[in-house]
Amino acid sequence: MxxxxxxxxxxxxxxxxxVSLLVFVILRVIPGDPAKMLLPEGAPQSAVDALNRELGxxxxxxxxxxxxxxxxxxxxxxxSFQYRAPALRVVAERAPAxxxxxxxxxxxxxxxxxxxxxxxxxxxxxGYDYAGTVLAVLGQSLPNFWLGIMLILLFGVTLRxxxxxxxxxxxxxxxxxxxxxxxxxxxxARLTRSSLLEILGQEYIRTGRAKGLGExxxxxxxxxxxxxxxxxxxxGLQIGTLLGGAVITESIFxxxxxxxxxxxxxFFRDFPVVQTVLIISATIFVxxxxxxxxxxxxxxxxxxxx
Amino acid sequence: MSRLRxxxxxxxxxxxxxxxxxxxxxxxxxxxxxPIKPSxxxxxxxxxxxxxAPPYLxxxxxxxxxxxxxxxxxxxxxxxxxxxxxxxxAAVGVAVGLAAGVLGGRVDDLVMRVADVQxxxxxxxxxxxxxxxxxxxxGALVSVLALSGWVLYARTVRASVLTIRQLDxxxxxxxxxxxxxxxxxxHILPNTLAPILVIGSSQFATMVLLESxxxxxxxxxxxxxxxxxxxxxxxxxxxxxxxxLATVPGMAxxxxxxxxxxxxxxxRDLLDPRLRQ
Numbered sequence: 001m002x003x004x005x006x007x008x009x010x011x012x013x014x015x016x017x018x019v020s021l022l023v024f025v026i027l028r029v030i031p032g033d034p035a036k037m038l039l040p041e042g043a044p045q046s047a048v049d050a051l052n053r054e055l056g057x058x059x060x061x062x063x064x065x066x067x068x069x070x071x072x073x074x075x076x077x078x079x080s081f082q083y084r085a086p087a088l089r090v091v092a093e094r095a096p097a098x099x100x101x102x103x104x105x106x107x108x109x110x111x112x113x114x115x116x117x118x119x120x121x122x123x124x125x126x127g128y129d130y131a132g133t134v135l136a137v138l139g140q141s142l143p144n145f146w147l148g149i150m151l152i153l154l155f156g157v158t159l160r161x162x163x164x165x166x167x168x169x170x171x172x173x174x175x176x177x178x179x180x181x182x183x184x185x186x187x188x189a190r191l192t193r194s195s196l197l198e199i200l201g202q203e204y205i206r207t208g209r210a211k212g213l214g215e216x217x218x219x220x221x222x223x224x225x226x227x228x229x230x231x232x233x234x235x236g237l238q239i240g241t242l243l244g245g246a247v248i249t250e251s252i253f254x255x256x257x258x259x260x261x262x263x264x265x266x267f268f269r270d271f272p273v274v275q276t277v278l279i280i281s282a283t284i285f286v287x288x289x290x291x292x293x294x295x296x297x298x299x300x301x302x303x304x305x306x
Numbered sequence: 307m308s309r310l311r312x313x314x315x316x317x318x319x320x321x322x323x324x325x326x327x328x329x330x331x332x333x334x335x336x337x338x339x340x341p342i343k344p345s346x347x348x349x350x351x352x353x354x355x356x357x358x359a360p361p362y363l364x365x366x367x368x369x370x371x372x373x374x375x376x377x378x379x380x381x382x383x384x385x386x387x388x389x390x391x392x393x394x395x396a397a398v399g400v401a402v403g404l405a406a407g408v409l410g411g412r413v414d415d416l417v418m419r420v421a422d423v424q425x426x427x428x429x430x431x432x433x434x435x436x437x438x439x440x441x442x443x444x445g446a447l448v449s450v451l452a453l454s455g456w457v458l459y460a461r462t463v464r465a466s467v468l469t470i471r472q473l474d475x476x477x478x479x480x481x482x483x484x485x486x487x488x489x490x491x492x493h494i495l496p497n498t499l500a501p502i503l504v505i506g507s508s509q510f511a512t513m514v515l516l517e518s519x520x521x522x523x524x525x526x527x528x529x530x531x532x533x534x535x536x537x538x539x540x541x542x543x544x545x546x547x548x549x550x551l552a553t554v555p556g557m558a559x560x561x562x563x564x565x566x567x568x569x570x571x572x573x574r575d576l577l578d579p580r581l582r583q
Contacts (some may be wrong), residue, residue, distance in 0.1 A: 011422070018423030025437055027414055141564035145522045145535075146556030149542055153552070157545050186417050237425075244428025253544075262431060263523055266438040276437050282426040 004014040005294065010291045017069075019282040024294040027275045030160040032132025048158065078272035082265065087272035091258060091280060097167055098250070098257030101180060102242045103186040108181040109188055112159055114224075114231075116185075117192020122219060124197065132189060141207055144245055163255040176253040180245045191234055193226040209260065243281045248251050317573020322565030323510075326558070330381035339372035341379040342530045346370050349547045364554055367537070368544060373551070377506030380532035385562070387444065387527075389514035392506050398452060399459025400502065404490060405458065407467025414464070421457045421483060428453045430519055437525045451513050458505050466498045487556055500577040508570030511563040517560050534559050 039047055050152065052058055057066070071077075077087040104111035119130035143197035155175060156164035163172050202224055208218045254260065258277050329336060348370040354363050355488070364373040397535075424432075424581040433450050442448045470476055476493050484492075520526030521535025529536060534555040541552030 014419055015426055016421045018419060019426050022423055022427075022434075026439060137564065137567060140559050141511070141567055142424070143518060143556065143559050143563065145519060146538060146552075146559060149552050149556065153549055154543050157549075177376070240425070241430045244430040247428070247430050248522065251523060263434065266434055266525065269438070274438070276314065278427065278431060278435055281428055281431060285426050285428075 004172070004297070007295055008290060013287050015286050016283060019071055019279060019286070021065065022070055023275050024065055027271045027278075028068060076148060077276040077279070080265075080268040080273045082268045082273065087276040090273055090277045091261065092133050094181040094258045094261045095280070098243075098246050098253060098259060100172065101176055101246060101249070101255060101257060102239075104177040105180040105184070105242055105245075106235075106238070108177060109184040110235065111180070113185040113188030114192050118196060118219065118224065120189070121200065122195040122198035129193075132193065136186040138187045139182045139189075143183065144179050144183060144250060145248045147182055148175070148249060151175045151179060152252070167256055172253075175248050176255055180242060180249045181254070183245065184235075184241050187238070188231065189233065191231055192227060195230050198225055199223045199226050210250055223298075229296065232292050232295065232299070236289045237286050240285050243284065312571040313567045313576050316576060317470075318563045319570075319572055320562060320566025323569060326381065326562050327385060328567065330378055330385050333375070333382055335463060337372065337375040337378050339375040341371060341375040343367035343545045344371055350544065350551075351546070353554075354551055356550070358430055363394060365550055367551055368540060368548075370448050373537075373554055376532040376537060377451055377555060379525075380534050380537060380555070381558060381562075383531060383533050384514055384517055384519075384535075387447055387451065387517050388510055391450045391455065391517075392510050393540070394452035395455030395509065396502060396506055399456035400463050400498070402456065402491060403460035403463025403498075404494070406493075407464040407471070408486060417460060417464070421460060422454075424457050426474050429516065432527050433516065433520060434523065437520060442526060447517065447520070450520075452476075453515055455509050455513065455518065456508065459502060462501045462505060463498050465495055466501065470497050471496050491542035502573045504577060506568055509572055511566035511570065514559060514562050514566070515577045 039051060075088055077091075079085070080087045080090045083090045086210075116132045116135065120129045120295045123129055152164045152175065155162045162174050164175060166172060196219075205218060205223060208222050213221070243259075246255075246257060247256065247263060248259070250259035251263050260279070262274055263278040265271075265277070345366075346369065348366050349368060351359060351366040351370075352371075353365040354360065364377065367373055367376065376517075379382045381551070402417055406414040433454060435445065436453070437452050440450070470493065474491060478492060479489055479534075517526055518535030518538070521533040525541065526534070526535055527533035537555040538552050538559075541548070541550075541555070543550045
């Protein structure tokens with residue numbers, strides 16, 4: 001158990017080191033001369049050289065990576081060109097809006113996705129099952145940027161029921177979170193259905209029924225608990241989908257979060273902000289998936305020694 | 307053929323996809339209108355079904371350009387980019403997966419760690435960051451899309467190599483003196499073909515979504531070149547007076563993605579013996 005956790009922790013640390021290396025290569029090595037971007041236009045060459053030396057940009061590339069890694073670990077992600085403030089602070093100000101949106105979307109995904117999946121599996125071959133399948137296929141095929149715009153068209157422009165832009169209260173959360181949740185909900189519904197169906201065919205389910213357990217006890221107590229394990233992995237991986245989906249969803253609904261921030265930062269060539277958002281979202285993903293792996297060992301003792 | 311009939315969804319998916327590809331390929335025949343040249347006198351004409359005037363079957367956009375023409379030519383771009391990206395991702399992924407599975411050891415460790423790193427990023431975030439640096443040329447877009455897709459193939463091929471290597475007939479071939487390369491080409495690759503095909507057709511859907519997403523954000527295909535994502539983004543400003551501008555390209559994207567998803571699901575059922583009833 002201990003050695004499994006330690007190995008998993010080491011793996012996560014290694015992944016994060018790789019994340020920092022990749023971001024370093026994409027955003028620090030390729031895009032030209034950072035000193036020129038930091039200084040006002042037309043700054044003398046001597047000033048550019050001096051800043052380059054100060055930033056360590058005259059050092060060999062691996063030394064530069066060392067400097068970069070050290071400052072990232074200290075929480076220094078550089079200065080935002082656009083906001084003239086530490087990039088980490090700029091991103092931290094926008095993070096709560098994204099987290100709120102992602103949490104509501106995750107809640108929707110799990111509640112709606114698992115319910116549809118369970119209903120489809122339990123009523124296999126009935127109208128519920130087919131309706132669930134159609135919904136799931138649609139949810140996976142409609143691009144979220146189109147779905148968002150169609151929701152705006154219907155509930156914002158035509159019916160005028162819901163606000164479509166910005167974030168000034170709970171009603172502003174409805175359309176963006178539905179847009180963001182559609183794809184992962186469909187995935188979770190399909191997976192719940194298939195893994196529940198597989199488990200309902202197992203011996204111990206027959207035993208449970210034979211010993212007189214009611215159907216709800218069989219489904220919720222035994223079958224779903226076992227179906228949770230593959231489901232948890234997929235839900236963990238959906239953190240990535242949600243953070244990525246937030247980029248587009250936030251742009252559509254003018255949601256003041258990290259996703260809209262990173263798109264704006266790209267158009268402004270504000271690379272310190274871009275690198276901060278990239279590193280932070282990858283870290284969130286790695287940490288949550290690490291936690292889920294730990295949770296497994298609680299849910300399924302067989303994995304502890306695997 | 308009789309086996310295909312048991313998987314109607316795969317057939318429907320294949321037909322949808324085939325029809326859209328044909329329409330896009332035949333764009334100059336189906337729509338003689340110019341997809342790029344504006345004609346300001348004919349702005350925001352509604353589609354024919356909504357009472358619009360001929361010859362604009364699907365109406366015109368904010369610059370008076372024929373929406374059908376833009377849809378067809380935009381489809382060419384989207385489908386060509388997605389296809390190239392799937393092929394490139396599969397080629398890289400299969401090569402890397404084979405290397406990891408066959409060579410094992412350090413190479414294997416390295417490949418799997420790189421895959422972990424890649425998967426830690428939300429696909430679209432990594433894509434927009436790279437596009438911001440390398441630009442939006444077709445080559446750059448295909449590379450960015452492929453970069454997001456190779457891991458799936460690499461993991462699948464690696465897993466098949468590890469399983470197949472243990473099998474008796476591979477051992478037998480080796481005992482008879484077959485070289486590593488011969489074993490790979492004659493015994494391992496044919497066995498990985500089915501999963502690669504399944505991944506490829508589902509991934510085609512993902513690639514179309516990703517490419518239109520990038521173009522929607524203004525980081526993909528650049529105007530005046532038409533693309534579905536950019537058409538949608540332009541239509542967003544006209545929701546109250548010309549809602550079809552955003553609706554039509556979205557339907558095209560959904561149709562392609564739906565077709566590719568149905569085909570992928572059907573192929574999986576067809577080719578994966580464990581799921582076959």
